[in-house]
Amino acid sequence: VGAVASVLGIYFIWNIKEVHQKRVEKEKSGIGLHTKKTMRLPHLKMLTFLSLIAHAILFITIFGFSLIVASSLGVPEKSFIWLTCAFFIPHALASLGLVFYEIESRFNKRVLSICFGLTALLLVLIPFSESLFSLSVLHAGIGLTLGFIFPLLLSEVVRVSPADLKMSAMGFFQSFYALGIFLGPLLAGMIADSIGLNEVFIFTGVLSLVASLLVIWVVRR
Template identity: 35%
Template sequence: MKSHISNKEKYIFLIVSFSIWFPHFIYLPILSPYIESMGGTYIFIGIVLSSYGLMQFILRLPIGISSDLLKLRKPFIILGILLSATSCFIFALTDSLGWILFARSLAGVSVATWVVFAVLYSSYFTDKEVHRAMSSISFVVVLAQLLGMIFSGYIVNAWGWHAPFWIGGFVGVFGAVFAFFIFEPKESDSRVPLKLKDLLTVMKEPHLLKVSLLSIIAHSIIFTTMFGFIPTYVTSIGLEEKDISLIVFAFMIPHAIATLFMGNVVVLRLGKWKSLKCAFLLTAICTLLTPFVESKIMLGVLQGVNGFALGLLFPLLLGMSIEFITHEKRATAMGVYQALYAIGMFLGPLIAGILNASFGIAAGFFFAGILGLTASGLIVMWGTKKSYKQMGKYPMRL
């Protein structure tokens, strides 16, 4: 640990990290039914949901490169927090579908700064402790997701549709104040700016492209289901808004457990590629079965299993994305990986929204389930006996 970085400074950074994610997840479970209640079609809901990922796909690499060229991290972090709060306040103050699309797009711009968060926080630690640093900051992300999504439905049931947006906005303001006290080590100024030739070299790495494609599929599934149309499905089968929180709870607890602890256990027993294949098969089955379940208990069980399967995928894919990349190019690889998987965050819900509008809400789940089966097929095609036996421990997703 770098001796001049105190625990207090690390805790401040973790609080700020929590404050950029919590505002977006406290309203996410109710976003699609909220838009539907305002007259938004499934296609429009898909566009709104996909705009979040589209902004990240467009801006993550430019933000990372700009940060390296300017040799600055803190201003980007402060800007990201302020945009997060602004997005929530726009949601809270408008009933216009157009402004809702703008607010969700702004949320995507906000979290596109996450690459800078990861780079600055890792600079608080020595090279040997970077994995521990990523685990700590990733736990904060999971905690923000868990707390925000669990309480969302209850908040709406008690205080109305706009309450989560107001709460998220004030949490963002709180985080922005703390962001001014973030410590940026001077040695971060010595980082070598990214070069175009390095970026192109990394982007041609076959292993990185394969893992990124699988991550695109995984993000398409989660942003089509739990972060997309599962809340709408809950209300469409006659359950109440408060029941959304119960389904979210059933998903997020196994998801967090798998992300934090179980991934390494499964990988150690099965190997990386076989673990991926099993997890994709499991999430595909759960997603394909979802439209046939109308019982609250059974839906909760199904989403719990799905949450666990998806929780295995993300940390494993993250570790695999950089395992064959040289140390000096891993930051570039991570930027490429994060930008590419954002494709799934906007393309998945967009296509699902179009399918739902044409064939009913079950169509989106069938689409996501087929994606899971496709990923399993790709893994079987790519995997070799040698790769199945490879084992290792990986950091958690950023």
Template identity: 30%
Template sequence: MAKGEMMYKGKFKYIIFIITTSLFWFSLYAYVPIFPGYIEDLGVSHGMVGIIIGSYGFSQMIIRIPLGIISDRLNKRKLFILLGIISSFLSGLGLWLFSSALSMLFFRALAGIAAASWVAFSVLFSSYYRSDEATKATGYIMAANNFGQVLAMLAGGSAAEIFGARSSFLLAAAAAVLAFISGMLISENKEITRKPLSFAELASVGKSGNLIIVSVLAILSQFVVFATVYGFTPIVAESLGASSAQLGLLSTLSILPGIPAGALSGSYFSNKFGEKKTLFAGFIIAAFSCIAIPFAKSFSVLVITQVIGGFGKGVTLPLLMGLSIKNVEENKRGSAMGFFQAIYGLGMFTGPVAVGFISDIASLNAGFYFTAFICFIAAFTVKLFVKDLS
């Protein structure tokens, strides 16, 4: 009986963490499909739409490294997980209560602060596994992450369709409440022997030429994703007559292909074609999907462009993440990954901001063409500077 209870408690530890992770990401993404159009409908410029959307990446970029260092030094991850969930709750609730441009800027930035707690999630969950099972732990928690996002966008779009756009903010807050309840049951692991990161170490590993190139490519990759999928593609869909439920479907179908693409990029594609050709192809596919957006004259055609583009975009970031620590000394991998993850937040911010201002100055179509240009720059950067490391 005692053995059976131990097995149950062991399984419960993993299950409750997976549930908490899915609910957490659900709370951050429930309103994402309708958010750009919701902001635009309040009468603000595309430039302001971009700043509000980009604030999510900006706050992550600023907070992520300090949060990781503090949680390592205190050797407490559950505390920061719960604080992240509380931040997500306040973000959703604030967006539901207030609808001025400045309030949306503040509360979306607060969602970025919540997302920065992801480092605590990943470190704590990985500690439940042996060191040689790190990839298994990453696979499970990323699956929970993706499941939460996909379910959130489908549910959020449907809720907005039935109850109005603002209901998706309330749905996000409700998911955060559930995440907090399950998060209280998470098991802290006091035996983590992870050496705390330091700014000096990050600066040291940041001098690596390979890491700089890979990080720049990650910035460009996130630039494209946040300028299109989480930025201005939903506004194009609305102009084609898409409903809120269809916006949720569009966002879901934009990221779903990235799940198998990411899994295949670091294994099958890189083994068969090499990392260099795989990355190059991913950016080229993404470029043509951006070019195709202005030519989509129906919602169904727009969906096709995003499914294809989603596969291309899905190939790049997971492969770049792997390359950021490949051939890096074991004791410096944490620093390399910390540097990489902090840097690519710049793309999450600059993508929607740049396209927003280009849209105000020229047109939204010009913004998508510029995003395609960024993809081509990334592809030729790969061609010139990336070497296969297999």
């Protein structure tokens, strides 16, 4: 199956047509000025911070401590696949759904706020899970909400960036959300060692709630 997928990938890549676009004339400016212009883009820093939190949630949960919770419940390792599928199938369907149904940009922040809020609720409920089924249901919800959050954040970055700064804005966005991938699990591990495993998910839920409140604050301004 993997070999067939690889062959199909080669075929599609071979048939990609190069689209020649007119080069956008840019003002001759130094790297410092270009960086300042990028940093001044409206809401870019907020969107980057939200993405940092979202990636921290992703790597704290299904790529990290969720499997430890499952193990503590007595779930055998061969059954971890059900938890993983419960997370990633809704996650993929949510992202795929946005391909066919485009949310109006004026609703993006509201959807983000709702998704972060629901994620916070689901995260704080994880310590109360008593079976693989209940744990999988909670992770299905988290996978679904994150499946909306990631593409909507990318969409917002593109929307707030002018043509001559889109590449710089995307580079800024991607470089800083990588901190969430690193710092999220690191802080979660410190909390797990010093306090306990349940507190990891409460901490992560608080992070998600902060993100939700931040979006609400921006919408109301």
